[in-house]
Amino acid sequence: MKKILNDPQNVLDEMLDGFVYANGHLVERVAGTGVIRRTYEDKGKVALVSGGGSGHEPSHAGFVGQGMLSAAVCGEVFTSPTPDQIFEGIKAADQGGGVLLIIKNYTGDVMNFEMAGEMAEAEGITVDHIIVNDDIAVEDSSFTAGRRGVAGTIIVHKIVGAAAEAGLSLQSLKVLGETVIENTKTIGVSILPATVPAVGKPGFELGDDEMEYGVGIHGEPGYRKEKLKSSKEIAEELILKLKEAFGWSKGDKYGVLVNGLGATPLMEQYVFMNDVANKLTEEGLNIQFKKVGSFMTSIDMAGVSLTLIKIVEEKWLDYWNHEVKTVDWM
Amino acid sequence: MKKILNDPQNVLDEMLDGFVYANGHLVERVAGTGVIRRTYEDKGKVALVSGGGSGHEPSHAGFVGQGMLSAAVCGEVFTSPTPDQIFEGIKAADQGGGVLLIIKNYTGDVMNFEMAGEMAEAEGITVDHIIVNDDIAVEDSSFTAGRRGVAGTIIVHKIVGAAAEAGLSLQSLKVLGETVIENTKTIGVSILPATVPAVGKPGFELGDDEMEYGVGIHGEPGYRKEKLKSSKEIAEELILKLKEAFGWSKGDKYGVLVNGLGATPLMEQYVFMNDVANKLTEEGLNIQFKKVGSFMTSIDMAGVSLTLIKIVEEKWLDYWNHEVKTVDWM
Amino acid sequence: MFTVENTTKWLHAFHEKVQANQSYLSELDSAIGDGDHGTNMARGLAEVERKLKENLFESPQEVLKMAAMALISKTGGASGPLYGTALLEMSKQVANDPQNIGKSIEAGLNGILKRGKATTGEKTMVDIWKPVVESLMAEQQLSKERIQQFVSETKEMKATKGRASYLGERSLGHLDPGAVSSGYLFEAMIDGGILS
Amino acid sequence: MFTVENTTKWLHAFHEKVQANQSYLSELDSAIGDGDHGTNMARGLAEVERKLKENLFESPQEVLKMAAMALISKTGGASGPLYGTALLEMSKQVANDPQNIGKSIEAGLNGILKRGKATTGEKTMVDIWKPVVESLMAEQQLSKERIQQFVSETKEMKATKGRASYLGERSLGHLDPGAVSSGYLFEAMIDGGILS
């Protein structure tokens, strides 16, 4: 393992302190917890709390701030935070208007966030939640824990965050969030696996010329391993999968997010975005917003994911374009 | 070489198209050139043009926009752009108030930018330039091409960019830029070398447990190779070197930038920032602004660099905090 | 019956077994999950151990409640809420009736079922808790051999819950890490003198 | 003397040599620079070649000026402005006096010196342009052996200009890539019949 770190056991703590040191004008850490909250207050409005295991930086703390998340709860690397941590996050975020939890669909996350919600309700805080499950690599059937939540989560944060700032009620935000989630789908490829610091070796193996389609953001396996393809071919395969899942027609309105998985430089992400753009143009889609960058990473995994969102309401565009003050969204 | 690319010969072109596709609300590409200019116009003010070889993304195109660069000229990977390309950049940027070129100190860059400046002057555009040479890893003597320009360039862009928007004259901006450069110093470490797509193999070799102090952003060698150290030890060595170069006293005002070199995830950058913060506190410095992220990269090199700027004028803080509209600075 | 002493002894023994097998548990989880089960359990049980040393307890249900809260607040992942809920439900049942070991474990199992919504055969810790309860109900006793047998039966199951479910068929042939750690929990009950 | 024909032949030959040795030049540059010298020169000369094919020229100075502009606009890096300036200055001198080959090359050298501010012994292309000019002035002729000798002498120089200067002592023992490509340029002059 080649990393710039100290004791792997202390990664979470040191990372959060370094993050808050650099960004104290926007965020603060709730002492003794993995909770990063915004310094901005928005009394009476609904607060958004997201989070999960760490290792996905800048998610989720990088999206805490005015117009996006009220707080992020950061668990150990690739491990869901515990209910009491999440409960701390809920308390730190609450502005009296109730709290919406944005949960990625993993067994651990769902259980821990739900338990935290119960704890908060017991203390009189109104809590509801939405579960993001945008990863179409996994079959959503009764034989799996369901689709995973991956890079599409960022889009949910952005759109629901802007709506929360606009003053929507907890119930309306939940409905909005669920509609966004229904219309958001992601699929990714990895060319190099991630190494969890405490484990010290890569989570899976890939040959020197191999790539894997459909991997998750914790090194969960994908649906096919094969020889490394060109950016253009990868874009075509991923768009084909997304097309099957969405079933779109020419002229449909979509948004697109190309997401780097951690170790893949922007150079490759831009090249990939160019191939995506060409293919989407060929498909005749009407692309209304675009974004490229490393937003939902998997530590030092190399690879990219492609997210499309079908724009069902014009209002979503305003939410997308709404200005925010966070560390990592501009 | 494991990258998500098509023909390595076309990287520059495809990358620029992908970048502009994603960010068309802020930037445009001057057709047929490597020039990215902002869509924002600022008539009568001084325009800033930066650039150099590609492979440093998000530098420099990511910093084009209101309050920072007017245009970036993007050369082939790790190769200075040619005078005519830079000339195109100057013409695209000029708002009638003259153009300041921000050049990183490499023989090729300096010669090409100077030739472009001569071409522009011949066409009646007033041009001046500043040369960034913040890398203290290299001795600045008559036996070298001088100190290299590295991550400190970003700070120059930010401060001089805000001042340009404030309406300073070409001459004042040059003086400001040169004062900022004099007070900006950087030093970096690499733990994995970069691979230029067209070359297909890493630019230098490092053992599985080795790191190199003082490398440049084109894979130029550093001053010492040794066993991989902890983040804390690296922070201490780099700060020691910077201390020697600055010769600071307790209470002095500084700004700090931790820069990821491309493949190093934010997790490690934050941990490193935490060690830097502890050490700077120990040194008793008064840190007035901070920033962490992958801003001046070396393709897929893993490692970090540390930049300090001595704040000589209070005004610099306003410039630093001045809001900008670019793709990668927020 | 549950006493403060044997409950404490049991949890000590559970802690020790997990610490000793921490990397083994993580390796099992690497094969079909995300490789953190050993780290998670070790972190949670280290907290239980700390609390055991710091406090004096007046009843076994107090010990169990403390352990449940410690596991919930430190383990993380899927196993934290599951083990935490199991011990919390056991604590409630032990408060009512400290005599009936089988009934207490059954309460724990029901907590896991409620929280995780799995059934038997899905390659989870349920696949050891459930047969343990059944054999205790039927035979009033439990041997380490039986425990091992239940654990090893998860090997031939296809995961349909938790992270391993993403692997589908490819989860076959691997032990379920949560079942293995639950095996340690039951062995520790024998070592602690609660079960025989 | 320079004619349209021999100048064209020369540049063709230079292009061919660089294309054939592109990876060798880049390898030399990898050792002490950034590994792009072959790619840079090949890109620049491909443009020269294209322009040679597309146009008709009336004088050798026109050919040289076209080549200079093509190199300046396509090569990039340090070598682009240096070779470009050299050919531009040669073109001016040839316009004045197409007869004197030595004086023309000297004009090119002066362009390089003005642009790059290096002197001899700094392990750059100057270390072949300068001795070539000197030996032409003295002997009125140049052999491939002499060219090779000048090129190989850069091996034992310590770089103090350009990227290789960052290496200090460690640049010793390596040929300078720009000197090697300049060697091709002079060999091509012989092949093209300008020099003998």
Ligand SMILES: Nc1ncnc2c1ncn2[C@@H]1O[C@H](COP(=O)(O)OP(=O)(O)O)[C@@H](O)[C@H]1O
């Ligand atoms: N729905 C569920 N019901 C019961 N047990 C489960 C369920 N999901 C997962 N588990 C158990 O949790 C174990 C994994 O725990 P752990 O690795 O600590 O958490 P995570 O899966 O979040 O990384 C699995 O081996 C399995 O025994």
Ligand SMILES: Nc1ncnc2c1ncn2[C@@H]1O[C@H](COP(=O)(O)OP(=O)(O)O)[C@@H](O)[C@H]1O
């Ligand atoms: N100041 C200088 N004067 C003369 N020649 C130089 C100077 N600096 C560099 N060179 C030449 O340029 C060559 C490198 O060119 P190239 O690799 O194409 O550009 P870069 O160094 O920008 O990557 C060196 O081998 C050397 O011969």
Ligand SMILES: [Mg+2]
């Ligand atoms: Mg986990």
Ligand SMILES: [Mg+2]
């Ligand atoms: Mg170069």
Ligand SMILES: [Mg+2]
């Ligand atoms: Mg796990």
Ligand SMILES: [Mg+2]
């Ligand atoms: Mg070079």
